[in-house]
Amino acid sequence: MAREKPSAKGHKSAPRPMSLAALRGQIDRLDREIVRLANQRARLAAEIGKLKDANGQPAYAPGREEDVILRAIEANTGPLSPDCIRALFRELISGSRALETKLRVAFLGPEYSYTHLAAQQRFGECVELIPVGTISAVFEEVNRGHAQFGLVPLENSTDGRIADTLDMFARLPARICGEVQLRIHHNLLARCARGEVSEVYSKPQALSQCRNWLAKHMPAVRTVEVASTTTAAQLAQEKTGAAAIASSQAARHYGLDVLVANIEDQPDNLTRFAVIGERSADRTGRDKTSLMFEIPHRPGSLADAMSVFKRYKLNLTWIESFPIARPEGGYLFFVECEGHEHDTRVTKALALLERKTLRFEVLGSYPRSTPIG
Helix, strand or coil: CCCCCCCCCCCCCCCCCCCHHHHHHHHHHHHHHHHHHHHHHHHHHHHHHHHHHHCCCCCCCHHHHHHHHHHHHHHCCCCCCHHHHHHHHHHHHHHHHHHHCCCEEEEECCCCCHHHHHHHHHHCCCCEEEEECCHHHHHHHHHCCCCCEEEEEEEECCCEECHHHHHHHHHCCCEEEEEEEEECCCEEEECCCHHHCCEEEECHHHHHHCHHHHHHHCCCCEEEECCCHHHHHHHHHHCCCEEEEECHHHHHHHCCEEEECCCCCCCCCEEEEEEEECCCCCCCCCEEEEEEEECCCCCCHHHHHHHHHHHCCCCEEEEEEEECCCCCCCEEEEEEEECCCCCHHHHHHHHHHHHCCCEEEEEEEEECCCCEC
């Protein structure tokens, strides 16, 4: 038998791969360390909560929370994705915040609607999420003190403004203290094969955002408008030949198959949600301020009002007009500019703008967000 040749001088053989048991043992040790560090962080957060409570500061600080998440994402070198890091820290922050106080957050329900998903993305799971039936009910819950915060849709990149939300800003006092930009992915859900679908249910906005796909791929199928994507998913679960346009989370909850994913006509379909509460968010240096105003009904009034932003070099990021429901008519204007209401330039601009208007309200200042989902 030939003798095995000795290895070359100085040459080291490749290390033997670790066994499955050894790898799992390392993971178990790391898991225990992660839990220890998470609880250590939570105890520090609880101490901060006591200091904030003593100084009359709110438990929820959207700017600070977003800064923590962004720093974690920047420190991430992989292989975990940024979305995974965001989810991990969102829940860590949510659980730590719950040690200070259990927030109540009203949102346009029902559960598994897109507004519900946006609320989960913003506040995490360790809050009491309260689904209500209308946008006006969200404002009323906050106005009456039944919820510390509310979450309502503000605009969609495909369908534009959400009129009911603008109407409620004109009716009830509320401050925007945060925003969520959620990528909206519509899916065709059912318990039957695609060829057996005879009706497609969803809310009007979802059907509108998928109208070209439906016309091309399912021209003979009847579309039916319902109150929400969640209602649509429930009907798809119950009715033979029914399908729904809704989220993948709704599919999992109601036991539906995703027949076709991402059927929205615009791949960058985005809905922006406003977090409303009693006060603006603190300055972060990367803020926006939303305003609502009415101007005199005479030539040049709007141009005169808008010139204020040019004078103080404030970039506008959102402009909407909204008709006033009264016999003489008129319009409210909703405007968003870069900067915080306590920034010097913004403060001066708002003071000048107020003098040019019949009605003027600062709707709130809050940190800019990045699209998620």
